[in-house]
Amino acid sequence: MGQQVYLLVGTRKGAFILESDAARRAWQVRGPFCETWPTNHVVADPASGTLYAGGGNEWFGPAVWKSTDRGATWSHSSCGLAYAAGQEPVKAVWSLAIGADGALYAGVEPAGLFRSTDGGETWTHLHGLQQHPTRAQWNPGGAGLILHSLLLDPADHKKIWVGISAAGVFASEDGGETWETRNRGTRADYMPEGQNYPEFGQCVHCLVMAPGGRRLYQQNHCGMYRSDDGGRSWESIEEGLPSSFGFPAAVHPRDPDGLYLVPLNGDIKGRFMPEGKAAVWRTRDGGSHWQARREGLPQGGAYFNVLRQALATDTLEPAGVYFGTNSGGLYASIDEGETWTCLAPHLPTITSVETLVMER
């Protein structure tokens, strides 16, 4: 027996799976799956190995795809994955997560949250977010009004955090019935002077949870932040980074102080790698200090970006780190970000990367 590593890659033209043994030196690429539908997020149930892929097709609408055989065959469903008649229709699934209770959650555009207790066959709308008193004032970010970040407390399935662009971070402690804003300390530079710290309306780009479930990090349109109180207050940790703007964040699988980012050159300068030189930035002390890691990454002409869900770590020792670019390049580090190799240079635009490690 040995361990097998799967990279679950969402792209604008279907899902792809890369597979290797634990050495992570020889990868097999399979795909595209999901009939080449735009696929925003692919996740795995680590207990069963069941794969779920969420997306939306311009013709056929939103759906969650499912594979119980490591991607060999897929089925899809959107039964119940709809708002009430007359409301703006659900356009696409943007985020998926599996709870401690085994339920599957889906965040969608326009922003809302659905839950499935039968492995994605049928869905129930959790109405609380739509009923939040701020809902009528939510405005979309550049990618739409999307619920792109979805975190579940590993110890309490009633506790949920979501990131919505550009409504901000919201949290529920009753399984999605009621929600409160969790944006204190995060900036909105695009608001008029004096209104830069609103209760909601922040453009959160990516929300992640450190191992242990006690700490959150967020890459925001306007800064990088850490919270040690469940998002009730946020502290800036952007000092030392090349810019305050980027999309994804990924936590180290065992160290709550370990975090990876891909800062871009700024929101009004093209949104690509600073000076066209690719780097992943790493902290090992919770954001007090940052180091750029570039070895093996293109150091010229890298006018790509990394989208909000396209950076991930695996659970092996040392941890693997992976990212996919909007230009379709998939990169890997098997030494915690020190050195990098390109696993697949020419995939479609990569929207998300997740990992699964299972016994063979």
Added chain:
Amino acid sequence: MSGDAREPIPDEPRAPVLVRLPPHLVVLFPGAERRVALTARTVDEMVDGLDALWPGMRARLCDETPAIRRHINVFVDGRRARLSTPLTPGSDVFVLTAISGG
């Protein structure tokens, strides 16, 4: 597409119609066929008939407005139809994916 309010359903016997489906829809439903004969008085009933044959197909063709999805075109006897469009005996129905969607 503008409002898709239901219109009165004609009070006449159900008509058999021939429906053609696009390949990238059919591939989503194991066993589905490109051509299917159904009895239906309206496009809405036709979609119900498709959904009865292949559960989930309504959600691929219609949203919760309810309306035919924005980038799906249904043509009945050569004319673009809505859910409320009546079907007459022998109607030719084409379900097509709009170029605007892809």
